[in-house]
Amino acid sequence: MRVSLFVTCLADQLWPAAARGAVQVLRRMGCAVEFDERQTCCGQPAFNTGYRPEACALARRLIEIFESSDADAIVSPSGSCTAMLHHYEQLFEDPGWRARARAVAERTHELSAFLVNRLGVDDVGASFRGRLTWHDACHGLRDLKIKDEPRRLLRRVRGVELVELPPPGAETCCGFGGTFSVKYPEISVAILDEKVDAIDRAGVDAVVSGDASCLMQIGGRLSRRGSAVRALHLAEVLASTA
C-alpha cells in the first residue's frame, strides 16, 4: 500500500521522532511512504481562533497537495490535524470545494486508526521496556472516535505494561486547546495539573499520546514540576525495537 505522510507542522519541527517513527512503522508494515515537502500547516490554529479566511487559504493548499498524490491513503501522526482535515468541508460554501475537501478527508487517517482498522494489525513488531499510560487527545477521541486502537497497539509492544490513568482519567482534556493555552494560561494549567497529578499517581515511566500538541502541554508541565515521567508520542513507542 502506498501512503502519503501528512506530517503536521508540529511533528515536523518539534517532534520529528514522531514523524520518523510513523514512517518506520508504516514501512515495517509493508507500506511505501511518500512525503510531499510542500505541506506546512493545516490551518487549525487560525480556524480555532476564528480566522476563517486564513484557515480557508491553507485548507485549499493542502487539499491541492494531497490531490496531486495518488497514494492509497494519507496518514498522520496526529488525531487533531486529521480531524481538522475532516472539518475542511465546513470551511467552504462552494460545492466543488466541499466535494474536494470531502474526498481528501475520506483518504486521511490518524496513524493508530490506519494501522488497526485499515491494515488490520495489532502487533507492529515493536519492543519497548516500561510502564506506560495513555492520554486520549480530545480530537482523536471525540471527533474521530479513536479509543481502542492505540491501546491495542501498545498492549502488543513487547516489554510494555499499559495502565489506565486514575481519575480524572485518560479521556479528560489536558487543557491545551491551541491558543486557549496562552489566552487563558492559568485555566489551562489548572486543568493540566489534574492530568499531571493523575499521571504522577499512576507510577509510570512515560505518558503516551497521539498528538504532539498535548504532549508539549503535558511534557512541559511534567518537566517544570521536576517529574521523571517522560512524554512520548505513540509512533516513537511503536517504532522502537530496543
Next chain:
Amino acid sequence: MSFDRDARAALADGQLRGALRHATTLFGERRRAAIAEVPDWEGARDRARAIKDETLLHLDRYLEQFAANAERAGAQVHWARDAAQACDIIAGIAARRGARTVVKSKSMATEEIRLNAALAARGIAPVETDLGEYIVQLAGEEPSHIVVPAIHKTKGQIAALFAEKLGMEPSDDVAKLAAAARQALRRRFAEADLGVSGVNFAVAETGTILILENEGNARLTTSLPRTHVALMGIEKVIPRFADLEVFLRLLPRSGTGQALTAYQSLLTGTKRHPADEGPEEFHIVLLDNGRSRMLASPVTRQTLACIRCGACLNACPVYRQIGGHAYGSVYPGPIGAVLTPQLLGMGESAELPYASSLCGACRDVCPVKIDIPAVLLHLRAQAVARGGSTGTRALLERLAFASYAAVMARPRLFGWLMACARRLHIVPPLGAWTKWRDLRPLAPRSFRDEWRAGLRHEGGR
C-alpha cells in the same frame, strides 16, 4: 465584565474549587450510571433532537398553536420581545393583583430578564423557594449553575449563612439546614399573592406546560397563590404531548442523574370550577429576547434545542475549574458561552466563545446533541470578522495570524525561517506559556531535513 480576571480570582479560591470538583464529579458519575440503564440512549438523543429541529423550523406555527390551546383552557398568554417588556408584563400583573410578596420556583428565564431586581424596584418582594436559589438569594449572589444554583458553596458556608440570616444554631447537618429553610419558606408561601415559575416544556397540541422539580416548591408556587405566572423562552415549545416521553427520559438523567425528578407538574389552563384548588389566574409569558435571531442559521439555531440540563457544565474542564460566576453571564459553562453572546450580542461577551479548550466533552454529554464546539467556532469567526476589539493584544493577534498565513503558504520561506530560528536559538516570546510550562525547543533537525538527508529512501534512517 472581565472573564480573565474573574476566572483567575476563582482559581485562587480553594473552597470554591473543592466544592466544584466534588459536585461536578458526583453529578457526572450519577449521570453515567443513570444513562447506562437506558437501552437506546443514542436513539433517544436523536429522536429528541429531531423533535427540536422540527419545532424550530416551524416555531411560529407551534407557538401560535400553543398559545391558542393555552388560552382555550383559560390561560392568558403574553408575548415579550425582550427582557424589559417581560419584566413590565409580570410586574404589571403583580400590580393589578395587588401582590406584595411573590414566591418563585426555579427559573433561569427569570434570571435572564433580571426579574427579581425589576420586582424589587417596584416595591414587590420576590422570594426564591428552590433551596439552592434561596441560598443564593440570602447570600446576595447569583446562581452559578443552571440546575444547581449554589454548587459553588460548601456545606460549611451554607451553615454560616443560615446562622447569620435565619438565626439558627450553626450546624452542618443537612437535614437541619433544609428544615430551617423549609420553615422560613412555608410562611412566605402562605403570605404570597403571586407565584412565578419557569417552564421545562410547553406542549403545542394541548397548551400544557410541564415543570420538573425535586422539592415540591414549584407545585406550591403554581397552586397556592391566587395568581400564577409562568415565564418561558419561545424555544420551550414542543409539538405533541407524546413528545414529552423522550424528553422525560433524557432531562432528569442528564441533569441530576435521576431516572425521574420527584415531581412533574403538568398544568393546563386554570381551574374549571370555583370549588377546585389552584390559582384563579394563570398567565404564560413567551419570551423572545434575542432567540428569534438565532433561528437564521442552522449553526446558531441548534443553540435553541437546549433543554437546560446542565450536563455540559459538569463535563466541561473549564467550568470544573472556575465555576459559573467567572463567566459573568446568567448562563455559564459551555452552553452559556454560546447562548450569552447570541442573546446579548457580542459586545459584552465576546470573550466567552474563547473560554473553551474545544475538547468536545460538552457535545458528548448533550442529550440533544448540540455541537457546542461548532457554535463556539462560529462565534469566534464572527468576533474576528466583526473586528470590534482594537486593543494592542487584538492587533498583535491579527498581525500574528496574517504573518502565519503568509508564511505557511510558502513552504520554502517556512523552511528557511525555521532553519534560522534553529540556528540562532530564537525562542518565541511566550511568557504565558513558559511561566508554568517548559517550552519544548525546536528539534535539532526537522523531519523534512531528515527526509532529505536520507530517510526518503526505503531502509533510510
